[in-house]
Amino acid sequence: MLRKYLNKIKPNFEPGGKLHAFQSVFEGFESFLYTPNSTSQSGTHVHDSLDSKRIMIIVVAALMPCLIFGMFNTGYQNYLCAGIEGSVWEKFAYGFLALLPRIIVTYVVGLGIEFIVAQWRKEEIQEGFLVTGILIPLICPIETPVWMLAVATAFSVIFVKEVFGGTGYNIFNVALTARAFLFFAYPAQMSGDKAFIASEPICGLGGTVTYADGVSGATPLGQLATGTTELTNAVGEPISTLDAFLGLIPGSVGETSTLCILIGAALLLFTGIASWKIMLSVFAGGLAMGSVAYLLPSATYPGSSLTPWDQLLYGGFAFAAVFMATDPVTAARTGAGKYIYGFLVGVIAIIIRVYNTGYPEGAMLAVLLMNALAPLIDYCVVQVNINRRMRRSRTGAQ
Amino acid sequence: MNINFRRGLDLKITGGVAEGAPMTTITPRSIAIVPDDFPGFTAKLDVKPGDTVTTGQTLMHDKIFTDINIVSPVTGTVRDVVRGERRKILRVVVDTAETSAEPSKVNVDTTSAEYIKRAMMQGGVWVLMRQRPYDIVPSPETVPVNIFVTAFDSAPLAPMLSAEVTGKDAEICAGLKALASLTTGKVYVGVRASNQRALPAEVERVEISGPHPAGNAGVQASAIAPVNKGETIWTMDIVTVARIGALLLTGTAFWNTHVAVTGPDVITPTVIKTIIGADIDQLIAGNVTDTLRHKRIISGNILTGHKVSEDGYLRYPYRQITVMDEGDDTDEFMGWASLSSEKMSTSRSFFSWLTPNKSYAPDARLLGGKRSMIMSGLYDKVMPMDIIPEYLIKAILSGDIDRMEALGIYEVAPEDFALCEYIDPSKLELQKIVRQGLDYLRKELA
Structure with a gap:
């Protein structure tokens, strides 16, 4: 059914068709839905099933534990600091709602640029941004304004990846450059006490965060840098090594839980990706x-x-x-x-x-x-x- | 000497010839010689359509070294000379005569290396050898520092070479002794441990273990004595040695060969006794499942063979025909997300890792889009030579001659990159790139 529909609309995107300007986009979706049936024209007649789509999807899968826990922890920190009680699901839902717009914006901005460049170069759309797009929200503090994420993503994709020739040619990690761009361009919003804990209620979930005297929402490393050696969480309770391992501490969304990171690492290592x-x-x-x-x-x-x-x-x-x-x-x-x-x-x-x-x-x-x-x-x-x-x-x- | 290759890969493909399967003999109606199968050889025709030729009679000779001949493997009539762009000879087709005739013979004098070389060139066996650098027909002007003979084929579904040379001990012995007189170094014969063939004292036996490409003479050479800049080595298989021996003993080489008809789409995989260059149609007739629509017929193995049409011919140096699905009519929904254990892969990201001994029936799809080189270190897993494939490929792509030399291009042939090409998730045409690099280098340094 779907295959027939794709075959029917395909001529529109081929040279001379009225939607030729979107050929790369069409091909991108077509090869996403159906494994391309182009066959080998020289050399080896058979090829391994592994392709770059598979590689990228495995990395995305490996990021899922961090993403899901990051959503929960975002809610957990907000509920903790706002001093209100909430179920696990409420905390997760809060984090989900806090993160969703960030993920959508990063993907829309990044993939949009990728689509345009691919069409301009008359190339296939490459999959690299599937991973980058999820990494960027995970490595930024939750309070980073969404427009900043968009600016950083655009900067990073254009100046770190596309000008070098696209996926496979970049010198610097695209997601990290986006974070570094934010870190140096907007230092006030990217570090300090308030960046790492979501402070506003969303859709009736969560609460407004107010900090008590003597405590702050700084990450453990942020506290250390200011000379504090007694590490505490955002309400002044001491942090144990176990908290740090499980990830119930303030920090960028995806980075706090070493346990979830290790689960992802196990998948990446087992598959050899x-x-x-x-x-x-x-x-x-x-x-x-x-x-x-x-x-x-x-x-x-x-x-x-x-x-x-x-x-x-x-x-x-x-x-x-x-x-x-x-x-x-x-x-x-x-x-x-x-x-x-x-x-x-x-x-x-x-x-x-x-x-x-x-x-x-x-x-x-x-x-x-x-x-x-x-x-x-x-x-x-x-x-x-x-x-x-x-x-x-x-x-x-x- | 023993060599164990750890890196490499044995692909498990369905449609192998069962042990002890009966052999049939087919005399081809026609044969074809494709000059492109002999890189470095520039063909000049000695016959025209309509001429009658006998076995061993010259069909064409090399433009530069005019003594190097390609001879007819059959007695018959030249049917056609197919030419391509700029009158390049694509193939010479000879119809086989019903009656046999006395084969053409060359005068053999084994008293000096020069005489042996001339007999080999004129008798049509010279073109069966390859030299490194460049993986071409050897230049008669250079003396090889070593000669490497492989006595087994490790490619997927490949036939046993030892079966083909059974009863040819005298020829192999004569061939090896002659080769030993042509090199300043040694003749190495790479064998599997199970092969207890007696070898003359002039040559060194090397027992090879490990997965494909362990059977490639060039890979064996890289482990024994890699070719250095300015040196030349020769590589060949044991059947070529037997042909050289037969030529030197009798004045004419033998041109019959065993061909394994294999692959997922073959009904009864079998070995056929026939003649090199044989008409493929006859060899696979009635032995392919379904019709030939959306099927790929390969003259050779799935890694390095040539795609041919059903009216094509057996190409040198292959003794194998593989028939498999083309796959161009397959619509696989979101194959990249597949959780199936039916996906053939070396990666444990597919569930086929659960069934490591399973054989697969792959098709010819690339199974992904072409990308730039993203993953690192994958090629190394299947490259047993002391070569860094990624960097050599990049040097070739950038046309940097000094860097190609430094990274060891003289040691490699396209076939050494076949497994890299198979596992490459970026689906790059590595064998083609290496061939182009070798040709470019040869042209620039000529």
Whole structure:
């Protein structure tokens, strides 16, 4: 039925048809609904079922636990701070309503740009933004104004991805650049005490948040950066390691629950979509640098009082390790390079977090910095292969 | 010497020839020689339509090295010379005569390497070998530093080479001894451990284990002694060695071959004794399920073979015909979201990981759109050579000769990238890219 309808309207989109200007969009939807039946014209006659759509959908699936928990936690924090009682479902519904417009806006802006560029270049629509579009709302504070998300998404998709040639050619992680853009362009709205907890009721759910004296809605790392060593939640109760692991703490929507992140990581690693080499070495790097900081405590840098384990649990570290550092396009591509890249991401994230009190969290900047350095790492690894060949060539010629 | 390849992939496809299946003999009505199957060979015709030829008689010779011949594998009449753009010879078709005639013979003198080479060139067996760099018919001017012979074919559904050379021990021995006199280094013969064939003392036996592409002579070479810049190696299979031996012993090579008719759409997969270049129609007649509409007939295996039409011919160097679905009439709803365990994939994102030993009946669809290189490290899983495929491919695409050289393009042939092409989620035409890179390099450095 649907297939027949698509076949019927298809001629409109082909060259000469009246809707030719939307050919890429049509093809995008057609290949989304039906696996393209174009067959191999050269070389190998059979192909693996894995394609970029499958890869992207697996990553989206891996993000689902974080998204769902993030919705609940958004509601949970609001209800907690507003001092009202609510069922789990009410809290989830609140978070759902808070996040939905953000996800829709990011997708509309990002996919809109992708569609236009694809049509302009006369290419197929690429799937990369399916993941980016869900990552951006997850890594931004819930109180980020929606128009800012739109601006950041547009900036990131155009200047970080499309000008380099589209999915597969970008140097920097698109979602992280959107966050970095917001972080530097609108610092007041992106950090501080009020950004991480939704403050207004939505559709009759939730309440207006007012903070008691002496407490704030700052994230645990934000509290540390101001010199507080007794970490508390937004109503002044102390935070335990278990809270941080489960994710019932203030923070960007998707990053708080290490448990949900690990569920996503398990899916990515089992399917082989993300590189275990990168993931493992980010955590190794974070542990190593966290240990160094912990063994050399300093009153100037309160972040050094966190145990290495807590360093991994708080803030965006785990989320960055699992979903950001492993982006295959912007990470190191060579086997040995992945270990080096991942380890340095972990180390630099903790260095920035602990020793630069201006930035309470370093995971985002660490990944972006290593994105820039990844080609250099790969260059060195490839050069080892080249040198081995040259040496063999010289001894062979003698 | 023992070599174990860990990286590679054995694709499990339905329609393999059952062990002990009976063999039939089919004498083809006509055969065709396709000069494109011999890269590096520029054909000049020696016959015209209507000429009668005998087995071993020259059909065409090389434009530059005029001693290199392609000979007729049958006695018969030249029916047609099919030409393409700029009068390029696409194929020479010979109708087989009913009566047999004495084959044409070349004078063989094995007292010097030069004489052996000339006999091989004139007798039509020279073009069956390949050299690296460039994966072309060897240039007679260069002396190979090593020669690599593979005694097995590891490609999906490939026939047993050992069956084809049964009873040809004398020929293989003569061929290997002659080859040993043509190289400054060694002749290596790659065999599976189960193959206990006695080899002459001049050659080195190498036991190979591991998945495809372990049977590719070039892959074996990369593990034994990779070719360096400025060096040349030759690669061939054991049947070619037997043909060389037969030529040197009797003055004429043998041109009959075994062909495995395989694939998901073959009713009874079988091995047929026939002649190289045979008419495919006769080999598959009555043995294909349903009609040939929406079917793909491949002369060769599913990884490197040529798509041919039903009136096509067996292409060199393949001894295999694979018939499978084309898939162009398949409408699969949201295949990328499939939870089915019927999807053939190496990725555990499909539920086929639950049934690792299952055989599949794939079709020729790309199963996705062409994309830029997104995933990293996937090619490495099936590339057993000391090559970084992603970077070599990028160097070829950017036409950077120095970088291609540095990354080892002299060591590779398109077939080495077949498995990379299979698993590539970006659906890039890697074998075509490598072939273009090799041709570009050869042209620029000539």
